[in-house]
């Protein structure tokens with residue numbers, strides 16, 4: 001059985017229909033890029049899958065639960081405990097050193113401060129970020145801060161990482177380094193990656209490409225198939 005599956009999900013904002021009857025399954029450890037024109041529904045899909053929104057109709061199943069019908073409190077807890085998030089930028093708290101930023105998702109789910117900091121240090125070390133541990137986000141380059149954000153997304157050992165334009169604020173070379181770190185780490189830990197991007201080079205890090213047009217899945221294939229057409 002898949003790790004996550006969406007069954008005929010629909011989401012509107014007033015009269016704007018952002019998603020129409022979308023079906024999607026995600027296997028454990030799979031890396032998937034969502035692409036499509038601006039306004040096609042990519043962010044809405046990511047937010048529905050990751051439990052930020054509930055769809056207007058349809059169900060989302062994850063690990064034996066129907067997450068689209070959980071209470072807000074249970075869904076929030078599930079998101080913190082089982083999912084990791086990486087955004088374009090601005091996700092670290094500027095007044096906290098890197099290790100405390102990375103420890104936050106653990107502390108928010110009840111891990112003690114000392115244990116959370118030890119796990120944060122271990123995750124930073126695993127990602128080659130030992131030297132960043134005590135630095136403040138404002139003193140880092142964009143690429144360093146984004147690597148710390150990757151560490152924060154991974155610290156809870158999530159089963160899925162949701163990423164929205166994770167390299168959108170970086171130059172190409174730095175974006176490449178961040179994607180390499182993200183993809184190597186998810187592959188090593190059998191974590192799934194679901195990523196929205198405008199950039200075909202960034203999508204190229206994933207095994208599967210889902211194209212959204214006008215709120216529907218227009219194409220869903222492996223990147224090998226996509227690059228042949």
Ligand code: ADP
Pocket residue numbers: 013016017018036037038039040041042043044045
């Ligand atoms: P994408 O991520 O592909 O750019 P979105 O999911 O952000 O697409 O948006 C899909 C459609 O829903 C667009 O027409 C957009 O304008 C609309 N939309 C998204 N968020 C909102 C919102 N909060 N209120 C009203 N309309 C929205």
Ligand code: ADP
Pocket residue numbers: 038039042043
């Ligand atoms: P992206 O292209 O990355 O999806 P957008 O600029 O479309 O980003 O959306 C940024 C934010 O604004 C999203 O949180 C989305 O929900 C919201 N949004 C998008 N379109 C509208 C809209 N027409 N009205 C209100 N909010 C919107």
